Amino acid sequence: MAVDHAAAEVDHLAAERAAARFDVEAMKIAWAGSRHAVDVADRMARLVASDPVFRKDNRTMLSRKDLFKDTLRKAAHAWKRIVELRLTEEEASLLRQYVDQPGYVDLHWGMFVPAIKGQGTEEQQKKWLPLAYKFQIIGCYAQTELGHGSNVQGLETTATFDPMTDEFVIHSPTLTSSKWWPGGLGKASTHAVVYARLITEGKDYGIHGFIVQLRSLEDHSPLPGVTLGDIGGKFGSGAYNSMDNGVLRFDHVRIPRDQMLMRLSQVTREGKYVQSDVPKQLLYGTMVYVRQSIVADASKALSRAVCIAVRYSAIRKQFGSQDGGPETQVLNYRTQQSRLFPLLASAYAFRFVGDWLNWLYTDVTQKLEVKDYSTLQEAHACTAGLKAVTTSATADAIEECRKLCGGHGYLNSSGLPELFAVYVPACTYEGDNVVLLLQVARILMKTVSQLTSGKQPVGTMAYMGKVQHLMQSKCAVKTEAFEARALRMAVNCAQNIGQASNQEEGFYERSPDLLEAAVAHIQLIIVTKFIEKVHQDIPGHGVKEQLQNLCNVYALYTLHKHLGDFLATGSLTPKQGALANEQLGKLYAQVRPNAVALVDAFNYTDHYLGSVLGRYDGNVYPALYEEAWKDPLNETVVPEGYHEYLRPLLKQQLKLSRL
Ligand SMILES: CCCCCCCC/C=C\CCCCCCC/C=C/C(=O)SCCNC(=O)CCNC(=O)[C@H](O)C(C)(C)COP(=O)(O)OP(=O)(O)OC[C@H]1O[C@@H](n2cnc3c(N)ncnc32)[C@H](O)[C@@H]1OP(=O)(O)O
Ligand SMILES: Cc1cc2nc3c(=O)[nH]c(=O)nc-3n(C[C@H](O)[C@H](O)[C@H](O)COP(=O)(O)OP(=O)(O)OC[C@H]3O[C@@H](n4cnc5c(N)ncnc54)[C@H](O)[C@@H]3O)c2cc1C
Numbered sequence: 036m037a038v039d040h041a042a043a044e045v046d047h048l049a050a051e052r053a054a055a056r057f058d059v060e061a062m063k064i065a066w067a068g069s070r071h072a073v074d075v076a077d078r079m080a081r082l083v084a085s086d087p088v089f090r091k092d093n094r095t096m097l098s099r100k101d102l103f104k105d106t107l108r109k110a111a112h113a114w115k116r117i118v119e120l121r122l123t124e125e126e127a128s129l130l131r132q133y134v135d136q137p138g139y140v141d142l143h144w145g146m147f148v149p150a151i152k153g154q155g156t157e158e159q160q161k162k163w164l165p166l167a168y169k170f171q172i173i174g175c176y177a178q179t180e181l182g183h184g185s186n187v188q189g190l191e192t193t194a195t196f197d198p199m200t201d202e203f204v205i206h207s208p209t210l211t212s213s214k215w216w217p218g219g220l221g222k223a224s225t226h227a228v229v230y231a232r233l234i235t236e237g238k239d240y241g242i243h244g245f246i247v248q249l250r251s252l253e254d255h256s257p258l259p260g261v262t263l264g265d266i267g268g269k270f271g272s273g274a275y276n277s278m279d280n281g282v283l284r285f286d287h288v289r290i291p292r293d294q295m296l297m298r299l300s301q302v303t304r305e306g307k308y309v310q311s312d313v314p315k316q317l318l319y320g321t322m323v324y325v326r327q328s329i330v331a332d333a334s335k336a337l338s339r340a341v342c343i344a345v346r347y348s349a350i351r352k353q354f355g356s357q358d359g360g361p362e363t364q365v366l367n368y369r370t371q372q373s374r375l376f377p378l379l380a381s382a383y384a385f386r387f388v389g390d391w392l393n394w395l396y397t398d399v400t401q402k403l404e405v406k407d408y409s410t411l412q413e414a415h416a417c418t419a420g421l422k423a424v425t426t427s428a429t430a431d432a433i434e435e436c437r438k439l440c441g442g443h444g445y446l447n448s449s450g451l452p453e454l455f456a457v458y459v460p461a462c463t464y465e466g467d468n469v470v471l472l473l474q475v476a477r478i479l480m481k482t483v484s485q486l487t488s489g490k491q492p493v494g495t496m497a498y499m500g501k502v503q504h505l506m507q508s509k510c511a512v513k514t515e516a517f518e519a520r521a522l523r524m525a526v527n528c529a530q531n532i533g534q535a536s537n538q539e540e541g542f543y544e545r546s547p548d549l550l551e552a553a554v555a556h557i558q559l560i561i562v563t564k565f566i567e568k569v570h571q572d573i574p575g576h577g578v579k580e581q582l583q584n585l586c587n588v589y590a591l592y593t594l595h596k597h598l599g600d601f602l603a604t605g606s607l608t609p610k611q612g613a614l615a616n617e618q619l620g621k622l623y624a625q626v627r628p629n630a631v632a633l634v635d636a637f638n639y640t641d642h643y644l645g646s647v648l649g650r651y652d653g654n655v656y657p658a659l660y661e662e663a664w665k666d667p668l669n670e671t672v673v674p675e676g677y678h679e680y681l682r683p684l685l686k687q688q689l690k691l692s693r694l
Pocket of ligand 1: 135136137141145176178179184185186187188218274316317319320322323332411412415453454457463464465466467470474478645
């Protein structure tokens with residue numbers, strides 16, 4: 036008798052959900068942060084999912100031009116809905132998230148507006164922000180050049196003050212000074228915040244931000260002296276190709292003096308350079324803001340991939356039956372669990388550390404407003420380090436989820452190839468991850484060097500103050516092992532650097548070790564913030580227990596993966612390392628019956644997931660089968676090109692065989 040496998044698969048997810056040992060609705064609240072956050076996200080996700088303009092299942096089949104036009108259409112429609120429905124800022128930003136297609140609006144709201152807010156004077160904000168808020172201008176963030184991205188101080192574009200006309204002359208003196216990469220620049224933006232070397236009275240004062248109009252507000256043509264366009268196709272089908280990353284050159288373009296962003300420093304009518312009493316690093320403030328939001332995005336991208344892989348692993352069956360009985364769900368294989376459950380735990384870990392980072396960022400911003408700059412370094416170290424560690428881990432995890440879904444994971448309809456292609460540049464943009472970790476390492480070295488002078492480290496570095504204890508102790512407690520590992524790695528690096536002929540040379544030679552020390556420090560922060568979260572009062576049947584399990588999985592998995600560090604620094608004994616691994620296996624067994632419910636708690640619609648493998652109803656096989664027929668290649672039974680290339684070949688072979 037034929038078995039209806041499709042019906043059986045659907046039942047599987049229902050059975051998984053019934054077996055969960057906690058209250059999923061309460062977990063949704065723990066994940067989202069509040070009942071309000073669940074409700075508003077749910078409403079916006081459904082609004083997008085039910086609107087045919089936001090359809091995205093055909094995205095990977097569109098040409099670049101069609102994809103870009105589709106992005107413009109979606110952005111305009113989203114804006115129309117935001118205005119019509121009078122959505123709040125929170126609702127509008129969620130709506131954009133669920134539209135789920137990178138485009139110029141990300142840079143307009145994500146970087147152009149924050150750059151003006153952070154670096155513009157009150158007067159400048161009054162002039163430019165209302166235009167940006169109403170989309171009367173579209174802006175982007177033009178910092179990176181063909182020749183320099185990581186080294187911001189190495190940028191070449193010049194902004195030379197002309198006291199005769201009270202203007203800056205923006206110029207691209209070399210090919211390598213062409214702006215290259217800014218999102219939204221290629222085709223959509225009318226304006227940009229351009230970073231350029233400020234030259235006045237014959238002196239170069241380094242990099243500053245300027246608001247520059249690029250295109251006519253009448254017909255969108257480039258203004259005189261402005262050359263610009265798109266930099267070309269990028270990795271993956273669909274994916275980030277919806278974004279018009281651009282190239283831009285200036286040929287002596289003049290802008291009024293008051294379009295220099297003047298909160299941090301000013302140029303007077305006479306051309307005198309005046310530095311405000313704020314740290315010059317605030318020039319990098321927009322990047323700090325975006326890095327903080329990228330950490331929150333890491334948990335979103337990772338949870339999407341994990342949701343697909345967990346649900347599909349509950350549906351997919353292989354082996355395990357000798358006599359025609361049911362086969363084993365691949366989710367039951369220990370290897371599948373040991374690859375997948377740490378990623379599930381990481382999604383939760385990144386979510387909570389992202390929330391904490393958002394709190395830190397808000398706190399630092401409030402302090403800056405009253406000219407308290409004491410936490411600037413902490414904000415830089417945490418945003419840079421967490422951005423680097425969470426994006427690298429997420430990119431690797433999305434690829435692992437693809438493999439966890441076997442062959443079907445490689446299909447576009449699984450959603451995973453596109454998710455990976457969209458996500459992977461996060462390891463590079465807003466600061467290459469290695470460059471950012473070296474920033475963290477510099478701050479660690481500075482902190483270690485200050486320990487001897489009795490200066491007590493604060494914030495996330497405070498544990499380093501326990502240097503006497505941590506350098507000697509045998510660590511029984513989990514967090515203490517993480518602290519000892521991070522501190523000992525940093526101290527080892529500092530000692531090795533100290534032996535070099537000069538500090539810079541020593542830092543350069545030891546940079547691979549410094550990277551690992553920075554990762555150890557950041558992983559300690561992630562573990563600590565997860566532990567702090569589970570110590571909070573978390574309502575809902577079984578919710579706290581599940582989060583405690585996931586927290587243990589994250590910590591023990593990290594420990595297992597980096598056991599070499601823990602052993603080499605003597606922070607753990609080999610026996611403790613082996614016990615941790617034993618414990619991990621037991622924890623996976625506890626996660627197993629709850630896995631599907633733990634991904635349901637992300638509360639993603641099928642539209643947002645964009646995956647036939649991750650469907651909520653588990654009806655994977657009919658959906659896969661149906662999806663295949665939608666490919667343009669299947670529009671005709673006999674393919675185009677048959678008469679030109681296949682038929683002559685086949686006929687020729689036929690003739691040859693008759694000879
Ligand atoms: C299936 C489909 C799915 C679709 C999904 C769609 C979902 C989309 C998801 C997300 C979308 C998100 C959208 C993102 C869009 C990305 C856009 C990207 C934009 C960009 O990339 S903009 C360009 C970014 N560029 C960089 O990051 C450059 C990196 N370089 C630097 O930051 C600096 O050059 C540096 C920090 C590496 C070095 O600086 P510098 O030369 O000045 O010198 P140092 O000596 O190292 O530092 C001096 C001093 O300053 C301190 N410092 C440095 N930076 C900062 C800072 N930011 N804040 C505070 N302080 C800072 C440093 O510690 C030193 O301090 P001391 O003097 O030692 O005390
Ligand atoms: C999709 C995407 C969107 C972007 N959007 C924007 C945008 O909107 N606006 C904008 O201005 N820019 C944007 N960028 C540019 C982005 O910010 C830069 O690409 C990024 O900062 C990295 O700089 P880079 O390309 O110069 O890399 P490089 O610095 O050239 O990196 C090349 C290699 O050198 C290594 N390296 C570099 N310096 C060091 C060092 N000191 N020590 C050790 N190793 C080092 C790196 O680790 C890397 O392996 C975008 C980039 C991408 C990919």
